[in-house]
Amino acid sequence: MNGTVEVALRLLIVFAVFLTFPLIVGQTEHKVMAHMQGRLGPMYAGGFHGWAQLIADGVKFAQKEDVVPADADRRVFRLAPAVSLLPYLLVLLAIPLGPGEGAVGQVLDAGLFFVLAVMGVGVLGSLMAGWASANKFSLLGGLRTAAQLLAYELPMLLAAASVAMAAGTVSLPGIVESFQWWWLPWQLVGAVVFFVAGLAELQRPPFDMPVADSEIVFGAYTEYTGLRFALFLLAEYAGIVVLCGLTTVLFLGGWHGPWGADGLGWLWTLLKTAVLAFVVIWLRVTYPRLREDQLQKLSWTVLVPLALAQIALTGIVKVVIS
Amino acid sequence: MSIAAAGPGFLSPTGVEIAFLLVGLVTFGAALVTVTTRQLVHAALWLVVALGGLAVEYLLLTAEFIAWVQVLIYIGSVVVLILFGLMLTKAPIGRSPDADSGNRGVALAVAVAAAVALVWVVVDAFRTTWIDLDGTVAGSTKVTGESLFRNWVLPFEALSVLLLAALVGAIVLSRRAKADTAARTPQAQGDRSTGRSTDRSAKDAKDTKEGSR
Numbered sequence: 050m051n052g053t054v055e056v057a058l059r060l061l062i063v064f065a066v067f068l069t070f071p072l073i074v075g076q077t078e079h080k081v082m083a084h085m086q087g088r089l090g091p092m093y094a095g096g097f098h099g100w101a102q103l104i105a106d107g108v109k110f111a112q113k114e115d116v117v118p119a120d121a122d123r124r125v126f127r128l129a130p131a132v133s134l135l136p137y138l139l140v141l142l143a144i145p146l147g148p149g150e151g152a153v154g155q156v157l158d159a160g161l162f163f164v165l166a167v168m169g170v171g172v173l174g175s176l177m178a179g180w181a182s183a184n185k186f187s188l189l190g191g192l193r194t195a196a197q198l199l200a201y202e203l204p205m206l207l208a209a210a211s212v213a214m215a216a217g218t219v220s221l222p223g224i225v226e227s228f229q230w231w232w233l234p235w236q237l238v239g240a241v242v243f244f245v246a247g248l249a250e251l252q253r254p255p256f257d258m259p260v261a262d263s264e265i266v267f268g269a270y271t272e273y274t275g276l277r278f279a280l281f282l283l284a285e286y287a288g289i290v291v292l293c294g295l296t297t298v299l300f301l302g303g304w305h306g307p308w309g310a311d312g313l314g315w316l317w318t319l320l321k322t323a324v325l326a327f328v329v330i331w332l333r334v335t336y337p338r339l340r341e342d343q344l345q346k347l348s349w350t351v352l353v354p355l356a357l358a359q360i361a362l363t364g365i366v367k368v369v370i371s
Numbered sequence: 372m373s374i375a376a377a378g379p380g381f382l383s384p385t386g387v388e389i390a391f392l393l394v395g396l397v398t399f400g401a402a403l404v405t406v407t408t409r410q411l412v413h414a415a416l417w418l419v420v421a422l423g424g425l426a427v428e429y430l431l432l433t434a435e436f437i438a439w440v441q442v443l444i445y446i447g448s449v450v451v452l453i454l455f456g457l458m459l460t461k462a463p464i465g466r467s468p469d470a471d472s473g474n475r476g477v478a479l480a481v482a483v484a485a486a487v488a489l490v491w492v493v494v495d496a497f498r499t500t501w502i503d504l505d506g507t508v509a510g511s512t513k514v515t516g517e518s519l520f521r522n523w524v525l526p527f528e529a530l531s532v533l534l535l536a537a538l539v540g541a542i543v544l545s546r547r548a549k550a551d552t553a554a555r556t557p558q559a560q561g562d563r564s565t566g567r568s569t570d571r572s573a574k575d576a577k578d579t580k581e582g583s584r
Contacts, residue, residue: 122464125416159512162439169447173419176454180412183464195455202448219436219512 059155060142067138071286072103078286078330079103085334106279113275120183121272129181130273130280133174136167137287144294145222147304147315153222160221161213164295165206168250171284172198175252175259178281179269190268193259193341197249200348201256205246207356208239211363212299225303232302235366239359240300242352244325247292249348251285253329255336258344293325294318301325387504391431398424406478409466415453422446432502434510 079102083090095101117123143160145153157163172194179191215236216224249256260268270281297303301321304314339347384392401420408414422445429438461467502509519527 120464122410122412125412157435158508159436159439162436162443162512166439166443166447169443169451172451173446173454176451176458177416180454180458180462181464188458192455192458195451195458198451199448199455206443 070290081330110279115275122181125181129178130277134284136171140164161219175269182272186265201246201249204352204356208243211239211359228302242356251288254333293322297321436512436515
């Protein structure tokens with residue numbers, strides 16, 4: 050019975066993280082973007098610097114009418130937000146926060162494969178939304194999403210394979226366990242490739258061609274209103290949390306810190322994740338959107354060769370030091 | 372033989388066995404709907420359910436690595452590719468009556484024959500093999516990798532060469548098609564080149580992905 054309670058408690062904590070962290074990232078995005086663009090941002094809701102803006106947004110979304118277009122495929126249309134959001138919840142289960150079994154939702158033998166596989170499923174939600182909306186902009190958005198996913202999943206997998214080779218395991222806690230500081234320069238190229246490809250999978254700027262508002266309104270999510278639309282937005286921010294957490298765990302050494310912080314490992318993980326999330330927001334404010342052909346070119350002519358070179362380098366160093 | 376014959380019986384099934392059976396039924400049902408539904412995209416989505424059900428079956432048999440690879444390759448890539456193809460060509464919302472080729476009887480016969488052959492061979496081959504779910508995990512990444520790269524290296528490498536050939540073939544085919552269209556419409560190089568290169572790179576992307584499987 051004790052085991053059941055423990056499992057329930059872990060699931061509850063992961064669920065709480067899933068509900069709060071994306072909102073924190075969203076609020077940070079409001080503020081960081083505002084300051085980078087020399088404006089105030091939301092300042093009134095809640096009093097102090099508009100801290101309750103996202104809660105107000107949530108209330109607003111909940112009050113809106115839930116419209117399904119007349120010609121839409123109703124069942125698929127309604128199912129799509131859940132398909133796009135739930136995978137990130139599952140992925141959060143496997144990301145270790147600190148050393149030991151206490152700081153991870155569920156220890157998985159093939160954790161690396163689990164997170165990459167389940168993250169790929171989330172894109173099905175966008176495809177379903179794009180097709181089922183009975184809207185040409187939505188369909189175009191869905192097509193662009195699919196093309197982008199197919200292009201960027203390969204470099205992401207290759208970069209992850211490189212770090213798995215270095216660690217000699219595909220378990221996420223195992224990878225952090227065997228992390229050494231000199232992995233940072235060794236796996237640098239792989240880390241950049243992984244992070245960039247992950248950004249593209251999340252359709253974050255500068256890779257937001259599938260939701261380019263100046264061309265196709267809001268891509269696959271054009272017809273969505275109210276809570277379902279909010280779920281898609283939540284999926285994007287949950288995706289940022291997951292991507293930054295994964296990059297931290299795979300390439301930045303997770304709970305390892307420069308001053309051997311015992312017991313405070315989880316703080317290191319959170320700090321690195323937060324810094325990466327800041328970089329994600331920073332990139333959104335800094336770079337213009339890539340055109341569709343530039344997107345494909347970047348993946349196939351830059352990221353894939355770089356990832357392959359990283360795997361070769363990993364293999365050579367691994368053979369030399371063993 | 373005598374040890375194997377004393378394996379667990381079919382009466383008094385464990386929870387895992389019951390779950391296996393139920394998930395199997397769901398998978399089978401989803402597969403049936405996949406081939407009988409008249410809505411093309413729904414067929415692709417039911418395929419997701421069927422392939423996901425298979426992944427759960429692998430998990431229940433403790434083959435964790437295979438299960439996640441199944442999700443990664445089949446749901447994350449193959450089904451996305453199918454949906455991409457459907458959207459590029461013709462994917463109307465609602466029924467598409469012209470999607471039936473009229474080969475139902477033949478297809479059913481082939482499917483039943485293939486299923487009978489597979490089930491017969493597998494049952495005959497593994498009749499006396501029992502997976503001990505409580506003991507050491509038989510399908511972990513370590514065990515799978517060791518058997519793959521110790522006992523089955525040659526077939527593995529042969530498959531790699533086959534996939535490489537498919538990859539090169541796909542590139543050759545798509546490049547020749549491009550040269551043909553360029554020869555037929557030599558003036559279509561100017562302002563429309565951006566759009567065409569988009570199409571081309573998307574197609575290349577698809578082909579390469581297919582080849583690398």
